[in-house]
Amino acid sequence: MIxxxxxRAIMPGAGRRAxxxxxxxxxxxxxxxIATPARLAAWLAQVAHESGQLLYTREIWGPTPAQLRYxxxxxxxxxxxxxxxxxxxxxxxxxxxxxNYLLCGLGLGLDLVVMPALLEQPDAAAASAGxxxxxxxxxxxxxxxxxxxxxxxxxxGTNGLADRQQFWARxxxxxxxxx
Numbered sequence: 001m002i003x004x005x006x007x008r009a010i011m012p013g014a015g016r017r018a019x020x021x022x023x024x025x026x027x028x029x030x031x032x033x034i035a036t037p038a039r040l041a042a043w044l045a046q047v048a049h050e051s052g053q054l055l056y057t058r059e060i061w062g063p064t065p066a067q068l069r070y071x072x073x074x075x076x077x078x079x080x081x082x083x084x085x086x087x088x089x090x091x092x093x094x095x096x097x098x099x100n101y102l103l104c105g106l107g108l109g110l111d112l113v114v115m116p117a118l119l120e121q122p123d124a125a126a127a128s129a130g131x132x133x134x135x136x137x138x139x140x141x142x143x144x145x146x147x148x149x150x151x152x153x154x155x156x157g158t159n160g161l162a163d164r165q166q167f168w169a170r171x172x173x174x175x176x177x178x179x
Contacts, residue, residue: 001040001175002026007054009174010044010167017054021092024122028130033139037177042142042150044175045168047129049160051092057125058117059089059096070097077102090119091128093154107131 002025007018014021025047029035034043051057061067063085070076071084076097078084089096095104098113105112108127118124132154133139141150147168151158171177 001037002029002044006174007044010171011048011053013053013055014048020122021054021126024126025092025129027123028126031127032130032134034130034133036142037172037175038145039139039142041168041171041175041177042147043129043133043138044171045147045164046150046154047092048167048171049164050094050129050154051125054092057090057092057120057122059094061085061088073097076100087116090116091125091132093129093132095119095128095132103135104128104131107135 002022004018004022007014007022007025011018025044029040029043034040048054059067067084067088070078070088072078073084076087077099078087078097080098083098087096087098087101091104095101101112101116101119104119108124108131110118110124112118119128136153138150138153141147141153147165148158148161151161151164
């Protein structure tokens with residue numbers, strides 16, 4: 001159900017990246033039960049925003065003051081010196097922190113603690129977005145048409161909500177999801 005043409009309709013700025021990510025995203029959607037048009041539309045909209053239309057599979061590192069606060073954060077499992085930067089956000093829905101890399105790696109059968117940069121590769125980046133979606137039971141928001149709740153569950157707030165909603169409208173149209 002996910003094709004290069006559909007990705008380009010949702011993310012007009014994706015360019016050639018739509019070709020690169022079409023199959024990995026389709027495989028991740030199937031693997032992680034993101035199977036209805038409503039679920040796919042919500043997932044792809046969030047992926048579009050979080051990745052800058054498939055451009056970024058790694059957090060842009062300043063480091064910013066917020067990024068500096070990753071260091072030593074026990075809630076992220078960042079207990080070793082350098083963990084903050086080592087386990088920066090990666091993947092199409094940014095996996096952040098040693099603990100989340102460990103959990104995602106277990107879910108995907110990858111050693112992401114030893115090789116965190118694997119999440120920058122298309123297959124793992126797409127799979128991690130599917131894993132995150134399923135691990136946090138995000139289908140419930142898509143099924144209830146609760147896009148604001150979904151955004152809060154992914155982002156911790158409503159940062160970029162208008163942008164996310166534009167991608168969601170395009171995704172619903174491209175996938176034939178009810179508007």
